[in-house]
Amino acid sequence: MVLSLVSLCAKEVVCDHSSSPSWLRWVPRELYGPLLQAAFASSRPLAVGELVQRWPERTLRVGGRRKQGQAAPSRLCIQALLLAVVRGLSDNRYGLQVLDLSGLQGDEGGVGEPMGGWSLTVALCTMVVQARAGWQRAQRRDVERKRFSDLEREKDVKRERGQSKRGKPLTGEEASRALRASSGSCSRLSDEQLLKGIRRRMEMERKQEVSVTGAGEGRKETERVKVNSEVLVHVRADLFVNARSWERVHVALSTPGPLKLQCRYLRVEEISVSSIRTLLDLLPQQGLLGVDVRYSNLGVAGLAELLPLLSNFPALKSLRLHYCNLDFRRDHPGQEEALRALSQGLAKLQGLRRLSLTALRLPGQLRVLLSSLPQPLEILELPYLSLSPADLAYLSCSHHASSLKQLDLSENTLDGNTLPSIRRLFSQASSSLEHLSLSGCGLTDSLLGLLLPSLGGCWALKSLALALNPLSTAGLVDLMRTAARMPALRHVLYPNPLEDYQPGLPDLPSSAQLLDWPLDEATDINVTSGRLRKVLADSGRSDIFLTCDLLNYDKDLMD
Template identity: 55%
Template sequence: MVVSLVCLCAREVVSNHSLSAAWLSCVPRELYRPLLDVAVAQCRPLAIGELVQRWPERSLSIRRWRTLHHEPPNRLCVQALLLAVVRGLTDDRCCLQVLDLCGLQSEDRHSEDVMGGWSLTVALCSTLMQARKATTASRRCRRDEREKKKRGMEIERARDGAAKRDRAGIKRKEDCGENAEPERGIPTPEEGVKGVRRRMELQKKNEAQPQVISSRENVLVDVKADLFVNARSWERVRGALSLSGPLQLHCRFLRVEELPVSSINSLLQLLTLEELLGVDVRYTSLGVTGLAMLLPQLARFPRLCSLRLHYCNLDVQRIRPGQQEALQEVSRGLGELRQLRRLSLTARPASAGTPASAAQPLEALELPYLSLTPGDVAYLSRSPHASSLTQLDLSENSLHHSSLHSLRYLLGQAERCLKRLSLCGCGLSDGPLGQLVPALRQCHALYSLRLALNPLSRAALVDLVRSVASIGSLRLLLYPNPLEEYEPGLPPLPSSAQLFDWPLSEDSEVREVTLIQLNEALRARGRTQDLLLTSDLIKYSTDLTMDD
């Protein structure tokens, strides 16, 4: 990568903070953005703060940081940014009106220097409250200065008036004689002072009374962000969303954990209808009834395109009073989500026909841990969504021999558009996977293929790599450790849980043999440079993240 001259100069400029006062006074507005990019890349929080406090443009988007540096910014950089936005509210040089923080959060738990989604949400809400206090104090200070100046002018006018009246009285006495009485109706200087004091007392009394301010009247900067809310931060986020102040919070993607449906609905009522794009609900005991209550609230958002429900106790296997009516309400509610394109469920909320209840064909369908039956797979393969899917996740569903025909048909329907396929932990042994390989080779748009935790032999794994390497678009293959690499004692067809918990062999030569054979298969296809093979299930997990 060739570094531009502007970038090289920006690195030199931001490297010495002691000279910031000198170069900030003469830097043109066109160079603020490259300077800020370099300051983020080199973790220069002081330079970030001074640049953002004087930001010369109306908008500032942080989304490009992830694109430029392929990793989230440092925690100190984010904190410096938020503090600088507050300081910029009272800085006449700052022109910022829209701050876009969407996509800034990171869920990488292995790095302590980046800010996670929950921490960023809490920090953002604290910034909103701090901004209101700062602007309130600044407004009060300016008001006090104006009132002090006004009182001084009134006292000066009163003194001038008193002096004029004194001169007029002396002149009348000279004209009318010594015994002339002063004219009535003209206040004495003492009475004028009493009037000023009375007005000051009334003014202080009015200031003590609460004033109702319009929600948009004092908004200086609109802040767009993805929010991560749980039981510990719910009150703070709700307060920040309902707060009227110089910073107005807008939510693009909302992720909630461990919240009842009533609290989720309360948050949804505070969000801007036109801006919410996705909702991710996790570890919440919604139940089918709770989901039926939630969907009408979601239907209010016309641009909602993503709905994820993970571990929400959507148990439909038990026969309960009113269960069938609730399932029908869920089906109707999904149909009201007119722009829904991504649906992710970890427990089936209705019959096999529920995914087809969406108003438009889905582009991403994630159904892990659902215990799908052969009938479910057959229904899915013939649904309107099959030919439009770009992402499909059927992980941890046991794909029996009777499901393979439907799965091959499904792959044939989606061969032109399917980009990401996850079949981790589906019990695919050598024979069933060999039957799927011809259909996989026809998926010409496939970008990533995840097959971890399937009981494959080394020979079947090598044949798989040799076959899928012919897919020119494929860039990632998450393959399972072959059975030869585990310690003795596994059953002939182990489950995914057994493969996950069973220890791998400590003999490095066993794993070395697998790597050598896989590299030879890639070399034979000429794919050693652009196709990544990995068995790292932790780093390349199937857990869902917030995508743009």
């Protein structure tokens, strides 16, 4: 990446923090952005704090999608940013109104000590609560200052009335003496009097809260408008909530103050249905784009309870459910009624474009769920769902097939019975499908050979994942020859060929066996990789990235 002259100069400027008082006051507002970027890139938290505390624009966006190889901001820089936002609230010249931290979080424990999603959520909630406490202290000081001022003014008025009643006007010396006495009495107010004033103020606020609780809807609406008028900065972010952080997030979302926390993507793990429902009730209805629920014991009834709540968010585009204990294989009474409730709930999600269902075990029920969606999906992820031939047959003929951009059928067994449906699905999605994952589907050389003609017709495909399939080197060579004829293809995740494993592997190993079985120490994986690259090079394709590293393969960083 070639840096511009402005970026290079900004990097040099922020590196010398001792000189910041001399130049910061003269910086034009259009240079704040490059300086802040340089401060993040160079891990200069002091420079980050000073720039953010004096931020001249109404909006500050930090984060977003990073380029490949670009590291996330360090933990110290993020903490300095949050502290600077709280300090800036006390400055009337502070111009910030919207702080957008969406997509900022990195991987916990990554290179450069980035701040992960959970840590960032906790830090944001702490910032909101601290800002509220500082705002309350400032309000109390203003109230006490005004009360004492009114009290002294009232004393002066009474003193003047008393003098006028006695008919003795004050001389100039007497008036100055009275004025000095009144000002001295104000300065000599004891700490006990100040404490009494604060206690009296707290008692009045407590009485107001009780009266508001018992008031009608009109009074509640008035209080809501008052709370909203107190907001100085709206903070947009992605929230990661689990059992350890739920209470803090709940307090931050339910506490009015100068900072208003808004959520773009909500990810929850291992919390109950009632806690998820409480969070959804506290979130602003505008702006929530996605909900990701993981490792939570929802059950069918819990999911049916949550879906109507999700329909209150008109911008919701993504719903992801991973390991949420939904199992329709067992014979439970009321199963049809539960499926009907789920179908009705999904039908209300008008803007849904992404649906991810992982390990929910829904064999034979895909039609019931997907047919109720009003709009076609663009991203459909169905790994570990035990899909049946009937499910794949429906999917190939559904209104979603021709709109899919990303499809994940990993760990669903594909065989001769499902082959016609898969071919039809590839034909329907040939002009739209960009990312395809068939890892762990039991594809053999013969089965893959029958699929390659249909797969080669997906001319928009950019990435293809086929890890943990029992393929030989000859099958991989055929795959590369087809890949060379796909113009948009740029990334291929291929499995280690069967010849690279130690002896004793079954003839048709499962994906779990391929994952656990050791590779032959005498085999060099670079030999297989070099042979496959040569096949591509002979076909005039050197722009396709090949890898067999399943753990470090990330399709979301390919564009």
